[in-house]
Amino acid sequence: MTRTFAAIGLAAAASLALTSCASSDAAAPAAGDGDALNIAVVTPYLGNASTKEVIDLFTEEGEQRGWNVSVEDTAGDMNQLNSAFQNAAAQQPDAIVLGMGDPTQISLGLKAAADAGVPVFAIDAGEADGIAVNVTSDNLDLGEQSANALIDAMGGDGSIVMLTHDPHPGVKARAEGARKVFEEAGIDVIEEKHVDVPGPVDDARKSVQDLIAAQGDRLNGIWGGWDEPALGAVQALDAAGVAEVPVVGVDGQEFAIAEIEKGGPFAATVKQDWPGIAAKVAELIQAQVVDGEKPAETRVELPGTLVTKQ
Numbered sequence: 001m002t003r004t005f006a007a008i009g010l011a012a013a014a015s016l017a018l019t020s021c022a023s024s025d026a027a028a029p030a031a032g033d034g035d036a037l038n039i040a041v042v043t044p045y046l047g048n049a050s051t052k053e054v055i056d057l058f059t060e061e062g063e064q065r066g067w068n069v070s071v072e073d074t075a076g077d078m079n080q081l082n083s084a085f086q087n088a089a090a091q092q093p094d095a096i097v098l099g100m101g102d103p104t105q106i107s108l109g110l111k112a113a114a115d116a117g118v119p120v121f122a123i124d125a126g127e128a129d130g131i132a133v134n135v136t137s138d139n140l141d142l143g144e145q146s147a148n149a150l151i152d153a154m155g156g157d158g159s160i161v162m163l164t165h166d167p168h169p170g171v172k173a174r175a176e177g178a179r180k181v182f183e184e185a186g187i188d189v190i191e192e193k194h195v196d197v198p199g200p201v202d203d204a205r206k207s208v209q210d211l212i213a214a215q216g217d218r219l220n221g222i223w224g225g226w227d228e229p230a231l232g233a234v235q236a237l238d239a240a241g242v243a244e245v246p247v248v249g250v251d252g253q254e255f256a257i258a259e260i261e262k263g264g265p266f267a268a269t270v271k272q273d274w275p276g277i278a279a280k281v282a283e284l285i286q287a288q289v290v291d292g293e294k295p296a297e298t299r300v301e302l303p304g305t306l307v308t309k310q
Contacts, residue, residue, distance in 0.1 A: 037067040040088040043099030044081050046073035047198040050251040055099045057278035076197050078105045085109020089116040094289045096120045103128035126169035133295035135280045139170045142270045142304045143177025146248045149268035150221045153246035158220025159188040163229040171225040195229040204232030224249040227256040237265045260309050270304040
């Protein structure tokens, strides 16, 4: 479903109001002894806008419930992520939250958490042994929506480049969904470029500068696995004076929506429901840690909303 900017504002306000109500209802920890829960958040991606947004929202949600929430960032270092998990587990918090990242790369950290009896919840990560539940968007659908938006912006045909980052399970799934749409539509994927993290905007800008020089008229569109590399692609196109190549992203960050509103190359993004995701993770932690109710499923998916200029 596509929303105008006014509709996005109303939906965001409603979502925040609902989240606030849910938080108020559960403001005081329900533990029998009245102690506040201690929650450790560990992430490799805090430098990314979407990761910071959802972790900030989760921290606010936890604090409204009376919890103590700590956050540690490993700045893209997966080996350090393992160590951070082990260190967090040694402190024996009530729960650990993986803020994005691939759980299959932190088996030692997950084992440490299991050995310490600490449940692990995930925000927009993946499913693996040791993860109680992963709360995320329907990333296949995000990829499909963004791919269809790019095809529409291109006029239905042409050749494109995909900006990807397989270490993030969500981005990998989006790429899978987008790839399927492009294949079915007969869109030629010239190249898939891995985007480094941290620094996705700069890395994507440099890659697209090289692609413009190498591919010339073959480049008709750019698919970004999230908004930051899409922004880097837009910057490269603007610098080269190329106005006819549309770009799409995923996340619905404010900077992406501002670019779309300007009417430049940034044609569309798919807004993720970060307030809903943050609130759902907190709800599941409360249910398991306080009430003893384990999640009924290992993955909970929330829908995303396509944003284009109307």
